[in-house]
Amino acid sequence: xxxxxxxxxxxxxxxxxxxxxxxxxxxxxxxxxxxxxxxxxxxxxxxxxxxxxxxxxxxxxxxxxxxxxxxxxxxxxxxxxxxxxxxxxxxxxxxxxxxxxxxxxxxxxxxxx
Amino acid sequence: xxxxxxxxxxxxxxxxxxxxxxxxxxxxxxxxxxxxxxxxxxxxxxxxxxxxxxxxxxxxxxxxxxxxxxxxxxxxxxxxxxxxxxxxxxxxxxxxxxxxxxxxxxxxxxxxxx
Numbered sequence: 001x002x003x004x005x006x007x008x009x010x011x012x013x014x015x016x017x018x019x020x021x022x023x024x025x026x027x028x029x030x031x032x033x034x035x036x037x038x039x040x041x042x043x044x045x046x047x048x049x050x051x052x053x054x055x056x057x058x059x060x061x062x063x064x065x066x067x068x069x070x071x072x073x074x075x076x077x078x079x080x081x082x083x084x085x086x087x088x089x090x091x092x093x094x095x096x097x098x099x100x101x102x103x104x105x106x107x108x109x110x111x112x113x
Numbered sequence: 114x115x116x117x118x119x120x121x122x123x124x125x126x127x128x129x130x131x132x133x134x135x136x137x138x139x140x141x142x143x144x145x146x147x148x149x150x151x152x153x154x155x156x157x158x159x160x161x162x163x164x165x166x167x168x169x170x171x172x173x174x175x176x177x178x179x180x181x182x183x184x185x186x187x188x189x190x191x192x193x194x195x196x197x198x199x200x201x202x203x204x205x206x207x208x209x210x211x212x213x214x215x216x217x218x219x220x221x222x223x224x225x226x227x
Contacts, residue, residue, distance in 0.1 A: 002156065002158070004156070033215075035217075042217065042218075042219045042220060043157075043203065043217040043220070045214055045215060045216070045217070048214075056214050058214055090156055090157070092156075092157075098207065099145040099164070099207045099208070099215075101147060101159040101162050102157075102159065102215070103159060104149075104156030104157040104158070105156050106155060106156050107155075107156050
C-alpha cells in the first residue's frame with residue numbers, strides 16, 4: 001500500500017458527461033501528479049501540482065482540469081467525455097517539487113460508453 | 114526534449130536466471146532516472162532511482178540498475194529471477210530542463226517461467 005488513495009475505483013459514464021476523480025496523497029507529500037494510462041498511449045503525464053500550485057503540465061486536454069486543495073488532496077475533472085477518454089487514471093504523490101520518486105495510487109478505471 | 118526508450122516490449126527469462134530490462138534515455142543536463150514496476154490491476158511501485166554517485170544502484174526486491182553515461186542507458190537487472198517478478202516494468206527520466214516533467218517509457222513486460 002503506497003499510502004495514496006484514489007476514489008472511485010471504477011467509473012462508468014456516457015459520452016458528453018463530466019466526472020471528477022479524487023486523490024489523497026501520502027501524508028507529508030506536497031506534490032501530486034496525474035497520469036492517464038491506456039493500451040495505445042501508454043502512461044501519459046497530465047499535470048502536477050505542488051503545495052496547491054500548478055507545477056508542470058503535460059498532455060492534458062483542454063476538456064480536463066485539475067486542482068489541489070489546501071488540505072493537499074487533488075481532483076481531476078474530465079468533461080465532455082469521449083469514448084477515447086476511457087483509461088486508467090493514476091494519481092501519484094511525492095515529497096519534492098521535482099525530480100523525486102513518485103508513489104502511485106491504485107487508479108480509477110474510467111469507462112465511457 | 115526529454116525522452117526514454119524501452120526497446121523490448123517483452124522479456125522472457127527462466128526462473129533462477131539473471132534478467133535484464135533495457136532502458137535508454139535522452140535528456141539535457143544531468144538525468145534523474147527511475148524504475149517502476151506495475152503488477153496487474155495495481156498502480157506503479159517505485160523500485161529504485163539514480164541521481165548521482167555510484168553507477169550501480171540497488172533497489173527493492175533484489176533489483177539493481179546500472180547507469181552508463183556514455184551509452185545513455187539505465188538497464189534494470191536482477192541476478193536470479195523469480196516467477197513473482199513477472200510484471201510490467203517502466204523506466205522514467207526527469208531532469209533540469211523540459212519543465213522538470215517525468216517522462217515514462219512505454220514499458221516492458223517481463224515473463225519469468227518456472
